[in-house]
Amino acid sequence: MRIARTGAELIDALAAARQAHGGLALVPTMGALHAGHLALLEVARAAAPCVAVSIFVNPAQFGPTEDFARYPREETADLEKLRHAGCDLVWLPSVAEMYPQGDATLIDMTGPALGWEGALRPGHFRGVATVVAKLFGQVRPDAAVFGEKDWQQLQVIRQLVRDLHLPVRVVGAAIVREPDGLAMSSRNRFLTAAERAQAPALYAALRGVRDAIARGTSPANALLAGRARLADCGFALDYLALVDGETLIETDIASAGARLIAAARLGSVRLLDNVGV
16 A cells, blocks of 8 residues: 655555556545455545545635644554555645645535535635645546535535546445434544433434335424434534435425435534435
């Protein structure tokens, strides 16, 4: 496994990787890797013979009151996990490497970036789109793999690739869950024992809404019941909504491609989840 920390090292590593393997798939991460991340590597391996992983905690996508400073950073453990997972190349840029002095370009998104996370976290998707475009420009992958847990982010990246005509195939990977249903996330470690025991109720509420709609309950009534259930379970709910899966526009019709999306807090931890309808 080759490790690159500078642009020059990355160019050399990519040249060697492509000579040895041909096509390349990128898995962008912010580190603190868990089984969900490693599952993305398996999807990437099916997409291309060479797998590269980037680890970069991107300051541009964190708001001034968000958890950039405490976001877990575990480089040694991450690299060991990637070696065992058969990763070919790791890109570990610094903030100065990604945002050099004089950097003057940001990417503002509309479309699927509007509403939900885009409304609650102003500037978040500008940071995401900008850093992903930089990563694609640096690594030039044939495919890139993103988890479906951050459903809105996945649609924003797909829109970015379409709009800028980037030669990258964006692959969505299914959510990896704990045995009790909680979607895996690097932030789950910040849950207290009591909060961790309660956290699977978010997924249970989503499934409850989905199943009620399938039985013929109107989406509006099913969502009201789901929101009440989460409030009773101690969640501070940001949203629980039925949206078009591609545009993220709210809908009251459970049509093909619709998605139930949710974001809620337990204590200091903000959880995201979603299910197809």
